[in-house]
Every structure is written in C-alpha cells, then in structure tokens.
Amino acid sequence: MKILLVDDSKTMRNIQKGILTQLGYTEVQEACDGLDALSKVGAFTPDLLLVDWNMPNMDGLTFVKQFRAKGSKAPIIMVTTEAEKSRVVEAIKAGVNNYVVKPFTPDGLGERIKETLARVAAA
Amino acid sequence: MEATYIVPFIKSVQNVFGTMLQTQVEVGNPELKKAGSPAYDISGIIGMSGDVEGSVVLSFPTAVAERVVSLFTGTDMDHAHDDFADAVGELVNMISGGAKAQFKGKSVSISCPSVVIGNDHVVFNRKDVVSIHIPCTSEVGDFAVEVSVRQTTAPAGAGQSAAAAVKA
Numbered sequence: 566m567k568i569l570l571v572d573d574s575k576t577m578r579n580i581q582k583g584i585l586t587q588l589g590y591t592e593v594q595e596a597c598d599g600l601d602a603l604s605k606v607g608a609f610t611p612d613l614l615l616v617d618w619n620m621p622n623m624d625g626l627t628f629v630k631q632f633r634a635k636g637s638k639a640p641i642i643m644v645t646t647e648a649e650k651s652r653v654v655e656a657i658k659a660g661v662n663n664y665v666v667k668p669f670t671p672d673g674l675g676e677r678i679k680e681t682l683a684r685v686a687a688a
Numbered sequence: 689m690e691a692t693y694i695v696p697f698i699k700s701v702q703n704v705f706g707t708m709l710q711t712q713v714e715v716g717n718p719e720l721k722k723a724g725s726p727a728y729d730i731s732g733i734i735g736m737s738g739d740v741e742g743s744v745v746l747s748f749p750t751a752v753a754e755r756v757v758s759l760f761t762g763t764d765m766d767h768a769h770d771d772f773a774d775a776v777g778e779l780v781n782m783i784s785g786g787a788k789a790q791f792k793g794k795s796v797s798i799s800c801p802s803v804v805i806g807n808d809h810v811v812f813n814r815k816d817v818v819s820i821h822i823p824c825t826s827e828v829g830d831f832a833v834e835v836s837v838r839q840t841t842a843p844a845g846a847g848q849s850a851a852a853a854v855k856a
Contacts, residue, residue: 573800576761576775583762619781621800646785646798666789667782668707 566682567592569611571602571628572644573620577667581615581644584671588678599623603631611639613682616661618645618652626659633660640685642677644669693740693791694718694820697835700786701746701824704779709759709828716823721834723815726808728831729753730767732780733811735799740791742817742837746780750807752829759828767805777801783833794839 568590570578578595585593594609596602598620606614614632618625629641640662645652648666656664663681665674698715705711727747734744748756750767757765757775765772781801788796804811813819813836822833 574774574778574781575771576778579761579771619785619798619800646782646789648785648789651795667785668704670707 566590566613567594567609567611569594569596569602569605569609569614571596571599571614571620571625572617573597574617577617577644581674584674585678587671588675599625599628599631602628606632606635606637613678614639614641615644615678616641618643618647618656626656629656629659629661640681642681644674693837693839694822694835696787696790697744697783697822697833699790700783701822701833703786704782705826708779708782709756711756711759711826711828714825716825718820718822721819721821721836723819724810724812727811727834729805729807729809730776731804731809731811732776733802733804734780734784736784736788736796736837737799738796739794739840740788740796740837741840742835743811743813744780744784744787744837745811745834746776746783746831747811747834748776748831749829752831755828756831773803773805776803 568585570581570593572578582593594605596605600623616625616628625643642663642665643656643661644665644667646667653664663677665677702713705713727745729750730753731745731747736742753776754766757772760779761775784798788798817836817838819834819836824831824833
C-alpha cells in the first residue's frame, strides 16, 4: 500500500507518518503542497492520499481537482482544519472520498483510513 | 468585539491542546489588549479574511513553547530546531480553523501561519480593530491567545488581510 502525504507542515506529515507506521503502512512519500504532489503522483502512483487543504503554491482542493482530471481514481482523504459543512461538500464534489478535521486523534485518523480503504475494496 | 468571536477561540484552543497534546487548558478572563504591549517570546500568527477579518496570535514564553512543541511532536525540541516554527504554526492553524468553523453563517478564509521568535516582541494589530487577550493556563505553563477580528461586509475570500506587523 503506497500512501502519499500532502501537507505543508512537516510536523503534521511526521505525525501522520507515525500513525501510518503504527498501522503497518510503511511505503509513504511526502509532498509539501499541491504542486509538489502533482509532480510525484506519476512516478509514485499512490494507492491512498492524505491531503491538507490550506497550502502555499497549490491548495489541496485544486490538487484534488487536477488529480481527478487526470483520471486518477486512488482514494483521497482530506485532512484539514476546514471544518465547515460547506467545505466538506465542496471537497466531496471535487473528488475527495473521506474527510478528517484537525485536530484528530491517532485512533480517529486510523479508523477513517480503514473505513476509506474498505469502501474502495467493496466498490 | 462580540463574544460570538471570542468563545470559539476558547473552545478551539482547549480542543486542540486536549486532542493533540492531551493537555487541559484553563482560560482566564479575556481582556482588552493595549496597543504596543509586548507578547511573549514566540508567536504564531494567522490572518483571517472574508466575512470576518483580522488576525489571531498564539503566544508563548520560550520554555512553555518548547514544552508544548515537544508534547505535540513527540520529540524534544528547542526553539533553535529547524522544525520548531513549523510546529508552532500548525498549532495556531488548527486553533484558528477550529474557531472559524464556529462562526455560524460566515465564510472565512485563513492564511498560512507566520511565526515570530524574539524576546518580548510586539505584535501591532490593525488600529481599527480591537484586540482581546485571552490568558491560558496549563500544566506545561501559561500562554495566551490574542484575537483581533471584526465582521466585514466585504466579499468573502478576497485575499488575506494584512495580519499584523511585528516589532522585535
């Protein structure tokens, strides 16, 4: 399982990476914004992406739209401080499969990852 | 400034510290901040724009910030560490995001965070917006959240307001 973490905060990427490692996912790459992520998805071909919303250069929502426009179907979990319902709807419409609001607990993020992968497997 | 815009920050700082640091935060009486009065030594700053505009400052004495960041990252980290400012920025980002989600019916954008490190620096907020100092106490030490926001009739998402100027 290849996972791409997209967040401008190295701290947040480290925290998420630690949770993924505990869950047994060790093939993880990191990107610091949407542009960086777009440059990496071609070679890395992630099976799951965790994407922040507010980032410099290219925000997460723009990245998701461009990623989906390429025909990529890999599941995306938006992990963000943007908690308003209108933002969640906007993200889902853009192609996000699941949504986690920061702050989160390790168990909370882990459950959402399992739930997302189970949904994709069942589809 | 209406309490509508203060209570969300109190709830949010308690939620962020409780969830990410497993640390309870007690909040004292919010008070008007005098212009030009010093912040602590380390401040994370976020700008807000849209239906509510202004800035949010999360400010710590150095020793408290180092304890907070070490708890947050799970790694002992002093203020000279390369990733220290990033961690402080992410904390103020989560606090601001959590607060703005409680502004009912408002469309608000937040900027990427800036972090200032320097003893007794001063954060100058917009002169036409009142600043409220929210004192916070926790087992890792005292710190503060300073909220300087106002409701606006300007179109939402029209760029970031100048968050604040800083004098070291």
